[in-house]
Amino acid sequence: MGLLVRLGNAAGTAGIATILLIAFGLQFGLQELPCPLCNLQRVAFVLCGFGFLLNLRFGVQPLHYGLTLLGALFGLVVSGFQALLYIAPGTAAHGVPVLGLHLYTWSLILFFAVITCVAALMIFSGRPEHHNTDHQAALRFHGVYRLAAYLLIAATLANAANSFLLCGPADCPDNPTGYWITNHLPT
Amino acid sequence: MTGLIFLAAAIAMMTALAGYRGVAIGLFGMSAVAAVLWLDRYMTEPLKLSF
Numbered sequence: 001m002g003l004l005v006r007l008g009n010a011a012g013t014a015g016i017a018t019i020l021l022i023a024f025g026l027q028f029g030l031q032e033l034p035c036p037l038c039n040l041q042r043v044a045f046v047l048c049g050f051g052f053l054l055n056l057r058f059g060v061q062p063l064h065y066g067l068t069l070l071g072a073l074f075g076l077v078v079s080g081f082q083a084l085l086y087i088a089p090g091t092a093a094h095g096v097p098v099l100g101l102h103l104y105t106w107s108l109i110l111f112f113a114v115i116t117c118v119a120a121l122m123i124f125s126g127r128p129e130h131h132n133t134d135h136q137a138a139l140r141f142h143g144v145y146r147l148a149a150y151l152l153i154a155a156t157l158a159n160a161a162n163s164f165l166l167c168g169p170a171d172c173p174d175n176p177t178g179y180w181i182t183n184h185l186p187t
Numbered sequence: 188m189t190g191l192i193f194l195a196a197a198i199a200m201m202t203a204l205a206g207y208r209g210v211a212i213g214l215f216g217m218s219a220v221a222a223v224l225w226l227d228r229y230m231t232e233p234l235k236l237s238f
Contacts, residue, residue: 036229039189043222046196050203050215057203067215074219078226153200160193167189 002060006145008121009055012068012114013148016049019110020155024162026103030096033166033176037082038095041107042159044078047071048114049152056145060125065118072114079107094175188225192218 023042027034034042051068055061082104086093093102101109141149166172168180199214 036189037226040222040226040229043189043192043196043218046193047215047219047222050196050200053200054203054208054211057206058208063212067212070219074222074226081226081230149200149204153197153204156193156197156200160190160197163193164190169190170188172189 002126005060005121005125006056006140008117008124009052009060010145010148012052012117012121013049013056013152016045016052016114017148017151017155019045020152020159023103024155024158026098027162032095033178035094035175036167036172037078038103039159039163039167039172040078041075041082041104044071044075044107044111046152046156046159047074048111049156051118053149053152056149057141060121062122065122065125068118069115072111072118075107075111075114079104079111083108188221192221192225195221 020042023034023038026032048068048071050071051064051066054064054067058064082094083102085091086102094104095102098106163172165179165181166176168184195214195218199211199218202214203211
């Protein structure tokens with residue numbers, strides 16, 4: 001059961017990284033720049049992934065699941081708020097629908113899915129791995145677990161760069177039409 | 188600002204991989220609080236698209 005839970009946490013980490021990479025793909029493929037709330041939903045996914053990553057590195061503990069749940073709750077608030085902005089009939093929605101749903105609706109569904117997955121992992125986790133030393137946990141942190149963690153860190157760093165190029169050090173426009181950096185490059 | 192939040196989260200993850208769990212969770216807390224404050228900024232000033 002322990003192996004299954006560890007694989008579940010690796011899948012969670014890799015899954016969050018994949019979501020972030022798909023968001024990148026849509027950003028560049030559809031030429032759809034992320035709004036400030038969209039960026040905050042990406043932040044929420046990163047916060048969710050952090051708890052999964054801690055489980056991989058330090059062993060499965062309720063504290064780590066709690067951090068993931070906090071990230072998912074934050075994401076639910078952000079994506080729910082954005083969905084409510086456009087829920088009134090006749091209100092122009094933001095962005096292009098993907099498979100019939102807007103990205104903030106997909107986010108809402110995915111944050112519910114994260115909470116459901118964490119609940120399932122907690123049910124199957126059994127006793128927390130407090131008895132394991134940090135050294136033991138570090139020894140088991142290899143292969144696919146390490147790859148999933150590196151993938152999440154790479155996706156997070158890419159988002160940091162993307163966010164800075166898009167918005168600069170200050171506010172992002174509500175509906176960005178271009179990258180901030182293009183206005184500050186020497187001609 | 189969101190760029191800095193992402194950066195803090197990435198540093199938190201790298202710190203965790205290096206074995207410093209307390210520092211990593213502290214950085215996570217800082218980025219989470221910054222994200223909430225940044226969201227509050229957009230919730231008190233609704234987007235124009237909401238009209």
